[in-house]
Amino acid sequence: MTPSDVGATVAAAGVGEVPLPDDRAHAAYCGACGDPLGGGHDAQAPACARRLELEPPRYCVVCRRRMKVQVTPGAWAATCVVHGSVEHSTWH
Amino acid sequence: MTASVTDPPIPASADGDLLAIAREQVLERGEPLTYDQILAVLRTGDDELEAWLALAHEVRLRYQGPSVEVEGIVSLKTGGCPEDCHFCSQSGQFTSPVRSVWLNIPELVRAAKQTAATGASEFCIVAAVRGPDDKLMEQLREGVAAIQAAVDINVAASVGMLTQEQVDDLVDMGIHRYNHNLEAGRSFFPQVVTTHSWQERWDTCEMIAASGMELCCGGLVGMGETLEQRAELAADLSRLQPHEVPLNFLNPRPGTPFGHLEPMDTGDALRTIAAFRLALPRTILRYAGGRELTLGDLGTRDGLLGGINAVIVGNYLTTLGRDPKEDLELLADLDMPIRALNDTF
Numbered sequence: 001m002t003p004s005d006v007g008a009t010v011a012a013a014g015v016g017e018v019p020l021p022d023d024r025a026h027a028a029y030c031g032a033c034g035d036p037l038g039g040g041h042d043a044q045a046p047a048c049a050r051r052l053e054l055e056p057p058r059y060c061v062v063c064r065r066r067m068k069v070q071v072t073p074g075a076w077a078a079t080c081v082v083h084g085s086v087e088h089s090t091w092h
Numbered sequence: 093m094t095a096s097v098t099d100p101p102i103p104a105s106a107d108g109d110l111l112a113i114a115r116e117q118v119l120e121r122g123e124p125l126t127y128d129q130i131l132a133v134l135r136t137g138d139d140e141l142e143a144w145l146a147l148a149h150e151v152r153l154r155y156q157g158p159s160v161e162v163e164g165i166v167s168l169k170t171g172g173c174p175e176d177c178h179f180c181s182q183s184g185q186f187t188s189p190v191r192s193v194w195l196n197i198p199e200l201v202r203a204a205k206q207t208a209a210t211g212a213s214e215f216c217i218v219a220a221v222r223g224p225d226d227k228l229m230e231q232l233r234e235g236v237a238a239i240q241a242a243v244d245i246n247v248a249a250s251v252g253m254l255t256q257e258q259v260d261d262l263v264d265m266g267i268h269r270y271n272h273n274l275e276a277g278r279s280f281f282p283q284v285v286t287t288h289s290w291q292e293r294w295d296t297c298e299m300i301a302a303s304g305m306e307l308c309c310g311g312l313v314g315m316g317e318t319l320e321q322r323a324e325l326a327a328d329l330s331r332l333q334p335h336e337v338p339l340n341f342l343n344p345r346p347g348t349p350f351g352h353l354e355p356m357d358t359g360d361a362l363r364t365i366a367a368f369r370l371a372l373p374r375t376i377l378r379y380a381g382g383r384e385l386t387l388g389d390l391g392t393r394d395g396l397l398g399g400i401n402a403v404i405v406g407n408y409l410t411t412l413g414r415d416p417k418e419d420l421e422l423l424a425d426l427d428m429p430i431r432a433l434n435d436t437f
Contacts, residue, residue, distance in 0.1 A: 033346070034189065054343070054384060055411045058189035068193040072203040073164040073406030074416075090407060091206070091415055 029064040031057025036064075056088070110136075111143055118370050119151050124330045125370045131323035133367040138359050141366075145398030148366035152399050155373045159431040160423055161336075161402035163214035163248070163378070164207030167409040168195050168235065169228060173220040175287045177275065179312055181345035181410055182220035188347035190410055194231075197238050204239045204247075210405050210416045213433040215239065216248035216271060216308075218409055222288065223252040229261060236265045244433060248308065253288065253296045259303045269306035269335065272296050277324030280317045297332055310338035310380065313364050314356030322364065326371040336402065337375050339368060341382030343411060355382070358391045362398055369399025378402035384414060392419075396426055 028037060032048035032055075035041045041048075056069050060080035067078040074091040110132055117123050125133065133144060172184045172192030181188040195203075204215045217235060219228055228251060236247050249262060250271035262270060274293055275281065281290040300307045309332060311325050329337055341361055344353045369377055379400050383392055392414075396403075403423075405416040423430065 051346075053412070066189050066191050068191045069410070070167070070170065070193050070195055070199070071407045071410055071412070072166050072195075072199065072206070074203070074206040076407065076412070090412055092417065 027061040029059055029061050031059055031061045034059035034064050034066075111140070111147065114370055115147055118373050119147065119154060122155060122373055124373055125326075125367070127323055127327040130326045130367050130371050131320060133370065134319045134323055134363060136363065141359055141363055144366040144370075145362060145394060148369035148399035149397050151369055151373050152377070152401050156376070156401045158428050159401070159435065160396070160428045161214065161376055161378070161431040162210060162212040162419075163216060163402065163404050164203070164210070164212050164406055165216040165218055165404055165409065166195065166200065166203045166207075167220065168200065168217050168231065168251075169219040169221060170194075170410065171220060173222070175222050175285065177285050178349035179275075179284065179315055179342055179345070180220075181348055183348070186347050186349070188345060197231075197235050200235045201238050201242050204243045204245055207406070208243050208245045210420065211430040212405060213246055213431055213435070214248055214269065215243070215245045216250055216269075218250040218271070219252070220409075221252045223254060224258060229258065233261075233265055236267065240266060246433065250308075253292055254299060256299060259299050259305075263303055263305060267305055269308050270300045270303075271308040271338070272300060273310050273312075273338070273340075274325060274328055274332075275311045276315065276317060277311075277321040277328060279324060280315075280321040284315060294332075297334070301332070301334070306335035307332070308336040308338060309334040310336075310340065310378070312340040312342055312382075314342035314353070314361070314382070314386065315350055316353060323367070326368050329368075329375075330371045334375060336378055337368065337372055338378045338380035338404075339365065339400075340380040341386035343382040343385050345410075356386045358387055361386045362391060362394055365395045365399045376402045378404065380404055381408050381411065389418075393422060393426070396422070396428065401428075402431075 030037055030041055030048050032051045056076040056078055058066060058069060060067055060083050062083050065080050067080045069078045075089045077085055077087040079085040118125060170193045171182045171190045173182045174184060176183050176185045181190045207215045239247055246268035248269040248271060249267045276284045278290045297307060297309050313322055341356050342353060344351050377400050387395060403419055405419055407413045
């Protein structure tokens with residue numbers, strides 16, 4: 001699975017398209033709540049997608065570890081100790 | 093919470109014509125509403141909301157003018173806070189997913205530059221702590237100096253409860269304004285925070301007010317407080333007379349004790365804005381956290397035409413705000429100029 005495939009998978013699961021670093025192979029968890037994607041998470045996926053419009057992801061979508069997240073006025077950066085960092089500008 | 097659930101609306105005629113009294117008292121004489129009057133405004137029905145917002149807007153224009161103060165905020169030290177403020181995702185006592193992280197000085201300066209580029213005149217550095225230790229004070233000193241050397245913007249700070257020595261240090265650093273919220277009315281405060289008292293907050297605010305720094309002191313609404321307790325907060329703030337009051341609407345955060353609460357009703361939020369403006373006619377009244385969730389685009393506009401005269405642009409400490417372009421376009425549309433650096437109301 002390529003990174004863009006992972007992004008598409010996450011978007012299809014209704015949790016928003018979270019930017020992912022190139023070395024991530026699989027998205028298995030919701031970045032908002034940390035629950036496994038699919039199955040029981042489907043019911044809450046719309047709520048998680050809304051959450052991700054108002055806050056950065058808190059969980060690594062690959063391993064479910066809580067990430068260190070720094071929010072600044074125009075961006076956020078999230079770091080998983082194993083899978084690296086993602087940054088996203090929120091000003092367009 | 094809606095006014096009609098817990099308290100039936102009081103007709104304006106029940107206490108004379110409250111709107112006419114408020115117009116004469118606040119708009120013409122510049123005297124703030126009393127506690128009883130604030131409560132009466134909070135209890136009015138939706139059919140009167142437009143009239144109260146219009147009066148609040150007139151008061152804002154009379155005593156503060158049409159300009160809007162724009163500010164950016166950033167978290168220098170996120171998470172791991174020993175306090176238990178029930179609304180806050182940064183407490184180390186809750187199961188919130190927010191982890192502890194420090195912002196380095198280059199990133200702090202970058203954030204200040206980003207903020208200044210929007211036309212903002214104020215940049216507030218915040219830390220999730222009970223009060224600053226030596227490490228934080230040193231980081232703050234270094235950060236403030238770096239910003240002052242690189243960016244033309246007023247620097248504000250919010251690092252918890254202070255000693256007099258720390259107040260003096262902040263003055264030496266050149267901190268323009270210090271934020272320390274009362275958070276809630278005194279009678280409701282023990283249901284919001286148990287690790288420190290309302291009085292401790294008040295004491296820090298009084299030290300700031302006497303220091304020469306401007307005092308920024310507000311709170312949150314929509315935390316389950318009664319209208320009486322909300323009026324109490326407004327009356328306490330009116331007594332304190334801060335330079336600025338940031339008004340937050342609860343954004344229920346997962347893992348916090350208030351995470352299960354519903355966002356505040358939009359009409360109640362707007363009524364609260366009008367009541368706070370009439371309780372604080374000469375104070376900067378700022379949109380702070382939660383407006384995106386509680387008010388949306390239309391409510392944000394209504395609030396700016398109902399007493400608000402300052403905004404936080406961009407993101408908050410742990411959550412995301414609107415793109416500044418949207419706010420700046422809205423201000424232009426409303427013919428509200430951005431307050432220039434060093435302008436005074």
